[in-house]
Amino acid sequence: xxxxxxxxxxxxxxxxxxxxxxxxxxxxxxxxxxxxxxxxxxxxxxxxxxxxxxxxxxxxxxxxxxxxxxxxxxxxxxxxxxxxxxxxxxxxxxxxxxxxxxxxxxxxxxxxxxxxxxxxxxxxxxxxxxxxxxxxxxxxxxxxxxxxxxxxxxxxxxxxxxxxxxxxxxxxxxxxxxxxxxxxxxxxxxxxxxxxxxxxxxxxxxxxxxxxxxxxxxxxxxxxxxxxxxxxxxxxxxxxxxxxxxxxxxxxxxxxxxxxxxxxxxxxxxxxxxxxxxxxxxxxxxxxxxxxxxxxxxxxxxxxxxxxxxxxxxxxxxxxxxxxxxxxxxxxxxxxxxxxxxxxxxxxxxxxxxxxxxxxxxxxxxxxxxxxxxxxxxxxxx
Amino acid sequence: xxxxxxxxxxxxxxxxxxxxxxxxxxxxxxxxxxxxxxxxxxxxxxxxxxxxxxxxxxxxxxxxxxxxxxxxxxxxxxxxxxxxxxxxxxxxxxxxxxxxxxxxxxxxxxxxxxxxxxxxxxxxxxxxxxxxxxxxxxxxxxxxxxxxxxxxxxxxxxxxxxxxxxxxxxxxxxxxxxxxxxxxxxxxxxxxxxxxxxxxxxxxxxxxxxxxxxxxxxxxxxxxxxxxxxxxxxxxxxxxxxxxxxxxxxxxxxxxxxxxxxxxxxxxxxxxxxxxxxxxxxxxxxxxxxxxxxxxxxxxxxxxxxxxxxxxxx
Numbered sequence: 303x304x305x306x307x308x309x310x311x312x313x314x315x316x317x318x319x320x321x322x323x324x325x326x327x328x329x330x331x332x333x334x335x336x337x338x339x340x341x342x343x344x345x346x347x348x349x350x351x352x353x354x355x356x357x358x359x360x361x362x363x364x365x366x367x368x369x370x371x372x373x374x375x376x377x378x379x380x381x382x383x384x385x386x387x388x389x390x391x392x393x394x395x396x397x398x399x400x401x402x403x404x405x406x407x408x409x410x411x412x413x414x415x416x417x418x419x420x421x422x423x424x425x426x427x428x429x430x431x432x433x434x435x436x437x438x439x440x441x442x443x444x445x446x447x448x449x450x451x452x453x454x455x456x457x458x459x460x461x462x463x464x465x466x467x468x469x470x471x472x473x474x475x476x477x478x479x480x481x482x483x484x485x486x487x488x489x490x491x492x493x494x495x496x497x498x499x500x501x502x503x504x505x506x507x508x509x510x511x512x513x514x515x516x517x518x519x520x521x522x523x524x525x526x527x528x529x530x531x532x533x534x535x536x537x538x539x540x541x542x543x544x545x546x547x548x549x550x551x552x553x554x555x556x557x558x559x560x561x562x563x564x565x566x567x568x569x570x571x572x573x574x575x576x577x578x579x580x581x582x583x584x585x586x587x588x589x590x591x592x593x594x595x596x597x598x599x600x601x602x603x604x605x606x607x608x609x610x611x612x613x614x615x616x617x618x619x620x621x622x623x624x625x626x627x628x629x630x631x632x633x634x635x636x637x638x639x640x641x642x643x644x645x646x647x648x649x650x651x652x653x654x655x656x657x658x659x660x661x662x663x664x665x666x667x668x669x670x671x672x673x674x675x676x677x678x679x680x681x682x683x684x
Numbered sequence: 685x686x687x688x689x690x691x692x693x694x695x696x697x698x699x700x701x702x703x704x705x706x707x708x709x710x711x712x713x714x715x716x717x718x719x720x721x722x723x724x725x726x727x728x729x730x731x732x733x734x735x736x737x738x739x740x741x742x743x744x745x746x747x748x749x750x751x752x753x754x755x756x757x758x759x760x761x762x763x764x765x766x767x768x769x770x771x772x773x774x775x776x777x778x779x780x781x782x783x784x785x786x787x788x789x790x791x792x793x794x795x796x797x798x799x800x801x802x803x804x805x806x807x808x809x810x811x812x813x814x815x816x817x818x819x820x821x822x823x824x825x826x827x828x829x830x831x832x833x834x835x836x837x838x839x840x841x842x843x844x845x846x847x848x849x850x851x852x853x854x855x856x857x858x859x860x861x862x863x864x865x866x867x868x869x870x871x872x873x874x875x876x877x878x879x880x881x882x883x884x885x886x887x888x889x890x891x892x893x894x895x896x897x898x899x900x901x902x903x904x905x906x907x908x909x910x911x912x913x914x915x916x917x918x919x920x921x922x923x924x925x926x927x928x929x930x931x932x933x934x935x936x937x938x939x940x941x942x943x944x945x946x947x948x949x950x951x952x953x954x955x956x957x958x959x960x961x962x963x964x965x966x967x968x969x970x971x972x973x974x975x976x977x978x979x980x981x982x983x984x985x986x987x988x989x990x991x992x993x994x995x996x997x998x
Binding site: 322323324325353354355423427462509510511512513514515517518559561562563564566592594595597609615617619620622623624626627629630631632633636661662663665 | 702703704705708735771776779782783799826843844845846847848849850875876877878880881909910912913920923924927928929931934935937938939941942943945946948952975976978979
């Protein structure tokens with residue numbers, strides 16, 4: 303039974319938009335949230351690094367960790383009669399560092415412990431946008447909004463990563479770091495352990511220090527010591543996020559363009575999600591070229607050549623027109639062939655929707671409405 | 685400027701831009717253009733899973749260099765392997781094994797932001813010094829990451845004050861801030877958001893990282909519709925009548941649709957290209973739109989020719 307895009311926006315609580323960079327992920331997330339609000343749901347879109355004009359349209363001048371409601375007049379648009387009453391639209395631009403700070407503060411047993419961590423150099427590096435922290439915090443924010451925000455629908459944009467697992471596994475990463483064998487040993491309070499560990503650990507630390515200097519080691523050791531006793535909280539949180547991602551009310555929406563590189567990444571993404579026990583419920587393909595009729599490119603090119611080379615009366619203008627049509631037919635045919643390949647690997651269950659190549663970039667509500675209309679009206683044209 | 689001179693102007697060219705603008709395509713086309721001009725090329729990939737080898741019909745890249753075709757070598761520089769390489773060549777073989785095997789590199793890399801970038805760029809530097817090829821092209825990570833990638837060396841100089849990593853960072857800074865050794869080739873698309881982003885990236889790279897910028901490559905440009913060709917069905921039918929050919933109404937509609945689409949795209953693109961010229965004082969090279977979602981050797985040839993012409997006009 304194929305899922306419909308309408309169904310996802312009407313019924314699910316969490317939509318996670320994933321895909322590679324440059325395929326219109328953030329815009330699509332905004333469109334889905336707008337559509338949810340239009341259908342009467344209390345909606346929030348979590349964006350990550352949106353293009354400035356889109357951010358402005360959403361009323362996001364800077365990073366905000368609290369969802370900001372967008373004035374109804376701004377998002378309703380011109381077709382108010384089409385809007386179900388009761389909907390609200392909120393937006394938030396992820397602030398990775400302060401999300402992480404909040405997570406630390408909440409899990410710390412004392413205020414002193416929290417401060418020690420927040421001021422640690424290693425922590426400050428980790429909490430910047432490095433090493434999957436952005437993904438981790440996107441998922442953390444999602445969970446927080448889900449728990450406390452009172453939203454009917456949360457749409458999350460994800461950072462452009464090559465590996466779907468980066469955000470699926472992000473919450474587990476810190477706990478894995480905290481579980482690292484060497485550092486566990488380092489923090490073992492019991493003398494017996496120290497005795498066993500000390501030689502190996504000391505040698506090891508000296509080794510690392512030779513490569514990056516001892517200050518770094520000192521920071522790391524301090525960091526792990528400061529975390530003592532907080533692992534459980536983090537582990538529990540990671541599990542909760544995991545459960546939320548696997549919840550039947552959560553859906554993964556894969557966004558792509560029909561270019562081969564983007565599609566290859568999308569296929570790879572879908573496979574990884576599948577391997578992680580998740581499935582893609584919807585595929586949204588942006589920037590699809592029109593089909594430009596049905597004739598074969600080869601036939602059109604032959605006509606062009608005949609027109610151009612006619613010894614009696616060459617028809618150069620017409621030949622150019624036929625060649626041009628052949629070029630666009632090539633694009634359209636290959637795009638559709640590649641898309642079929644991806645649909646096959648997604649299986650029957652996923653909703654598929656297309657957004658045609660638009661003349662203008664999408665950065666205001668008028669354009670977001672236009673995309674929403676196209677998305678929720680399009681039937682696969684093949 | 686001749687392509688050969690372009691290649692000798694700086695031995696390392698870092699190709700950077702937002703995701704999806706065709707960095708890898710430009711990397712490959714530049715390699716083909718350089719080989720045609722008689723230069724040998726080594727392409728360094730820094731993110732896995734690139735479409736580069738497929739364009740040449742070659743298998744996946746590994747850390748060791750493979751030939752994509754005569755004169756074009758390629759390798760995938762992973763931080764782990766680059767670190768081991770470095771330590772081994774500096775008499776620290778034993779350490780290197782332990783660092784990687786224990787997973788400590790992961791921890792240290794988290795502890796020291798930019799550590800991985802510096803290991804990769806350090807490897808690029810040692811390849812440059814060994815003169816492994818006339819031109820080394822680095823297919824950089826996507827824009828935001830490209831800035832971090834290039835800034836990492838300076839940042840690291842503060843964070844790590846001693847040892848081999850510090851030395852490595854110093855060497856990398858001196859490589860990337862020397863225009864005679866290294867330049868950045870920015871790639872963008874003639875569309876609103878990519879143009880805005882490339883302008884921001886350009887200023888960030890020049891101001892913060894102090895890296896010299898080469899020309900901006902604008903990918904996917906639609907050619908102007910030749911003068912005298914109508915873009916409506918009626919005009920197409922008139923045209924057919926004038927040269928005594930029959931074109932059905934339906935076919936005329938398709939022909940008109942396609943040519944009007946191209947004309948509209950061309951106009952929109954030109955407005956963006958003009959804006960880019962006004963806001964970013966860098967020479968521009970336009971590459972044609974490739975009418976195929978696949979880039980294979982055939983398309984690369986076409987793009988290499990356009991790139992050569994663009995470089996010659998600089």
